[in-house]
Amino acid sequence: MSTEPRRLLPLLTSHSSHRTGRSATTCEYRCGNACAHPAPNTSDNSYFGDIAKNVLSRRGALKATAVMSATAAGFAALSGTAAAQGAVPAALAGRRGNGKPSRPAEGTDFEPVEPNTADAVHVPDGYEQELVIRWGDPVLPGAPEFDFHNQTAAAQARQFGYNNDFVGLIPQDGAGRRNLMVVNHEYTTEPHMFPAGSYDADNPTEEQVRIAWAAHGLSVVQTLRDPRGGLRVLPSRYNRRITADTEFEVRGPVAGSDPLKTSADPSGRSVLGTLNNCAGSVTPWGTVLSGEENFHQYFANADSVTDPVEAERLRRYGLAGGETSRKWERFDKRWDIAEEPHEPHRFGWVVEIDPHDPHAKPIKHTALGRFKHEGAAIKITKDGRVAAYSGDDERFEYLYKFVSNGRYKPGRSAHARRHNSRLLDDGTLYVAKFTGDSPASEIDGSGRLPSDGEFDGRGEWIPLASGTTSHVPGMTAEEVYVFTRLAADRVGATKMDRPEDVEPNPVTGRVYAALTNNTDRGAAGKAAADEINPRDGNRNGHVLEWEEDRGDAVSTTFAWRLLLVCGDPAAADTYFGGFDKSQVSPISCPDNLAFDSHGNLWVSTDGNALGSNDGLFAVPVQGRERGHVKQFLTVPIGAETCGPVVTDDVVLVAVQHPGEGGTPENPQSHWPDGGNSPARPSIVAVWKRGRFGRPGHIGR
Template sequence: MPLDRRHFLLQSGSAAAVVTLFGQGCAVPSTAGSNGDALGFTGVPVSLRDTVVVPPEYEWQLLYPWGTPTGIAGQMPAFAPDGANSAADQAVQAGMHHDGMHFFALDARGERGLLVMNHEYTDEQLLHTDGVKVWTADKVRKSLHAMGVSVIEVRRTSTGWQQVQPSPFARRIHGNTPMRIAGPAAGTPLMRTAANPAGDQVFGTFANCAMGVTPWGTYLTCEENFHGYFGGPKDAAKDVTEAQRRYGTVPGTQWVEYWRFDERFDLSRHPNEPHRFGWVVEIDPFEPSAAPIKRTALGRKRQESATCTTSKDGRVVVYMGDDARFEYIYKFVSREKVRPGTDTAARAANRHLLDDGTLYVARYDAGGRGRWLELAHGRNGVDAASGFANQAEVLIHARLAGDIVGGTKMDRPEWIAVHPHSGEVYVTLTNNSQRGDAGKPAPDAANPRANNLFGGILRWREDGGDAASTGFAWDHFALAGDPAQAGSGARYPAADADMFGSPDGLHFDSGGLLWIQTDMSGQVIGKPAYASLGNNQMLCADPATGRIKRFLTGPNGSEITGCVVTPDRRTLFVNIQHPGEARDDGNATPNSAWPDGTTPGSARPRSATLAIRRRDGGIVGT
C-alpha cells in the first residue's frame, strides 16, 4: 500500500554516487541455454493508458479477479457487480487488492498447481453497495473477510490457464479465521486477552502484503499495516505507551471504524490485541484443515516480506523488511537444520523450525560494509534497564529493540529477493519524502538522498557466501527516478536501463532474471515529478549485465505487485492491485473500470491475477 495513503489516514481516520563494490562478476552471468535471449522481448514504453500493456510477443489472461469464487465445494457465490455480496459470500470469494503470491506445483511438469496469494487491504467504497457513510457490524465482517489469503487450484489447458472449481485444496483465510500463535512470545502476558487468556490463539490475519516460501513447501504471509484497523475514542490517546506510538496503534488514528462494532479492535478495552498482529504467518497450502500459525520468533513489525534461503550448514534463513519510513531490515536464522523435501513428512519434520532461532537487524556502514546485530535479551543493551523484561518483549517490540542496538533506519524496506545462483540479496527501498527533514534522520550511505521521492534497490552479499554470516558487503543496484530531472540522483546499472520509480515487488526466477514491480501513489501518477514514469509498471532486469527493460504497464491507479514464474518458466503470474485508486484514501471517484468496464464509472474496478505467456510458448523474460 502506498505510504501516502497511510499518512493521510493517520491524520484523518544530492544523491551519492552508486557504489560498486562487487565488480563485474558479482552476479552469475547467463549461461548458454539457461535464459535464452535474456531480455530479448520488445520493451514497452511508459503509458498512462487504462489497460494492461505487454510486449507484442506476449499475451495476458485474466484469471482471478476480486469476488471470484475460491472453489470451495458447495460454496461458490457469484460476484455481485453492485457490491451486494454478503460477508458470508466474501469469506469464500477472492479478496480485494491481490498482493504477494506463489505457485506450488502439483505435478512434475508444473501444469497443475496451487496459486496462493495475499489480499492486502480493502476499498470500503467499492466493497459495500452504499460505501461506509454508515458503518455496521456486517460491513466490518465483510471487510475482514476481504483481506487475508486465497488458495486456489489452477491448471494449464490448450486454451490457457483455468481455475479448478471445485477443488479439495480451495481455501480462504481471512480476518476471522482461527489460528495459532507459536514461538517465544506465545502465551506471554502481552499476548493475553480476555477472549484468549492463554495468549496462544487468535482470530484472523489481515493487511497481508508480501510473502515467502519455506524450503519445506509452506507459504509465509506477512501482516503489514495492521495498525490502521485498531482504534478507539480519541480521549484514550492520552494514555498510550511509547511502543503504541511507535507501532501506530493509537486511539483516534484508525482508518476504519471496526472498533465500534467489534470490540477486540478497541484499544482502550483490549490493548494487547494488536500485539497479536504484525507477524509472519505460516500456512500449509496442501492441508486445508491445518490452522495457520503466527511465528513470533521472527519479530513483530509492519511485516513486508519473509524471503527464505538456507545457510551453508542447512539452517533456514528468513529476510524481512519493515515497510515504514526509517524502519529496519531483519534476518532470522533458525537453530535447527532443515530436513530436505517438500512432502508431508518434510513439512511435519520442519513444523517447529521457525519457533527457535536468532533474530537480527541490519546496520549498513559507510564504505560498503554491514553487520547483522543480534536482537536477544541480555545482549547489545537489550535488557530490563532498556525496557525489555524478556525475549518475548524483544520480539513483540522488535522496532524498539532495533533502535537500541543501532540498526540503520531505511527508506521503507519492502520486498526482498535472493539470487538463485550467487546468493546475493536484493531489497526494494520504495521512497522516503521525509529523509533529511527537520528532526528526521539525515541521508546516510545506504539511504543517500534527501527527500527521496523515487526509491531504489539495494543489494548485499553475505560474508563467505553464507546466509547465516553476521557480516556482509553491500551496494546500490539502482537509484530510481528520471535521470533527466535535475537533482533526481537517479542512477542505473546500465546506460540502456529503463527508468522507474518507487520499486516495491521483487522476484527472481530460477534463471536469475529479476522482476521489478512499482508502487507509485495514485495521487502522484502522471504529475510532476513523476510524469515521465507513467502508470505503475513491471520491469525485468539481468543482474549479470545491469540491463533493465520495461515489460508491462498497468491500468490507471493500479499497483503492480505479486509475481511468480512457473517451474518451466513458461508462465508469469502477476497481480494488478487497486485499479482506479486516484487517491490513496480511497475516497475519490475511481479513474478506472478495469477489467470489466470500458470507461470510469461503467463498472467497479477489481484487483485481479494475470497469467502471462509468450505467444510461441517460450521462456518468459526472453
C-alpha cells in the same frame, strides 16, 4: 491484449515535490495515511558500546578485516561492474567494445513497454494476457457468482478476497501443470467496494463491516495450466479462504506471554485472523510465509492508554487515538484498545499457511519479531539452517534477519513441512547496520555518486534475541520479540527508506531489498542522507544488494552496494548498476521483487512518482547487461503492481486497487470488465504468444 494507444509522459518532476503516484484513498485505507503523519521512529539510535565490544570480540579484528577484503573482491567479480571489468568504464558497462548495444541477457529479450496512463494492462508486442481470478470470483464449493449490488459476508467468505498482493505458485507435479496458487488480500477500500451512495464511511452497516472482514486474509486455489495459455482455477478440495475471523496458532518464544493475552484468549496462544498481508514467499518446504504489515490502522482509541511505557509502545507502531476509518470497533470490542489493550500485539507477525492441507491451522511465528512486515523470504545456510529476511515497511525503519538453530529437512512431505515450520520458532533474530566506504563529504543528499563510482560498503547483523535470551540491554527477550522496533532502536540499527520486499537470488546467492521511497529523508529534524540512503527527499526509491561473507546466510557480516537508484534516467540522481542510462526504462518506487531461472531480478512498483502507471521491470544483475532495466508491463490507472511470479513460460501479477484515485460516483477505472462495471482487483497471467508451456521462453 488491449489495443489502446500507449503514450510517453513527461518524466522529470520537481525534486522539491513530495508527490507520489498514490491516491489519497489508497493512502487512507491501505496504511492509515502513514506518510501524512510523523514517522514513528524518533530515536537517535545511540549505539551501545558494550554491544559493539561484544560483536568485535566474537570475531577478532584481524580475522574480520581479512574476511571483509575477500568478500569485497568476490562481490566485484560476481557483479560485472567496472571494478571487475578492468578498463571498461562503468557508464559503458552495458555496451559492447564497438559501441553497439549488447545482446539482451537471457530471459530479457523483449521490447520494453512505454510508460502510459491507460486503463489496461499493457504487455510487450508478441505477448498475450488473460485474467486468472478477480475479486468476488468463487473459491469454495457453493460460493455464488459475484453480485456487486447484493453482497453478503457469507458469500465473500467463500469468494476471492479484495486487493490481492503477494502471489505464490506451488507446483503439484513435475511438469508444473497443476499448481496451488496462494494470494494475499492486503486491505479493503470500503468506499469502492459497494455501489455509489450505499456506503456511509461515518456509519457503515454491520454487514458491510463483516464483508470487509471476509475480504481480508488469503485465498488458496488449485490451478491448471490451459494448453492455450494462462491458468484456469479448478473446483478443488485444496481451495480455501483465510479471513479476519480464521483461527491462528501462536508459536515461538512469546506464545502464551502476557502481552498476547486477551479476554477472548486468556492463553495468549490463539488469534482470530490476519490483517494487511502484504508480500510473502514460498518456502523450500512448500508452505507460504505472509507478512502482516500496516495493522496499526485497524485499532481505535490508543489515546485511552495512560501508562507512559505502554503508550510509547503503541506510538512506536503508529497507533493513534480516536475512531478508525473503518469503524470496526463498533461491532467487535477487540478492535478497541480501550476494551482490549493487548489485541494489537497479536498482529504484525509473519504468518505461515500450509496450502497442501486445507485443514491445517495457520501459524503466527513470534521468533521473527513483530513489526510492519512487508514479507519474509527463506535462504538455506551452508550448514543447513534456515535464514529468513524481512523488511519493516515504514519511513526510517529497519531490515531484519532470523537464523534458526535447527537444520532444514529437504522435501515437501507432511513430515518435512511440520519439521521445517518448527525451525522458525527457535533461533536468533538480528537487525542490520550499514556503513558506507566513501568520505562523508561525498554523500551530500543529492544522489551524486561518490568518487569510487558506487554507493557501497559493509554491514553487520546485530543480534536482538536468541530464544529466551535478550541481547538488548534493558529489554527482556519477550519485550524484544513483541516490541522489536524499540529493540532495534536501542542497538543502533540503520534507518532505511521504507524497506519492503527482501529476496535471495537463487542463482547468485546474493540478497536484494526494495527501498520504496522516503520524502522525509534529510528534512529538518530527520535522519540525513547516508551512503545506503543517498538522496534527500527520496521520492523514487532504490534497490539494495548484499552478499553475506563467505556467501553464507549464517554470517553476521556482509558487503553491500546499491544496484539501482531509481527515477528518471535523464536525472543526475539516478544510477542503473553502471549501465548506460540512455538505454533503460524509467522506474520509480520499487516494491515487490522476484527472480527468474536465469537469476534476473524482476521489480514491481508501487506509487510511480514519474507520471506513469505502475509496472513490472526486468533487471539483469550480472555481466555486461547488469542494471539494464526494461519495463515488461504496466497495470491500469490507479493500480499497483503486486506479486509477481516469473516462471520460464508465464508471468503472474496481482493488479491491486485499480481506479482508487476516482470516486464511487465518478470511477477512475472499469478494469477488467469494462463498460460501467466496478473496478476489481485481479490476477493476470502473461505469456509469449505460441510459447506457453515451453520452458525458457518468457523473455526470448
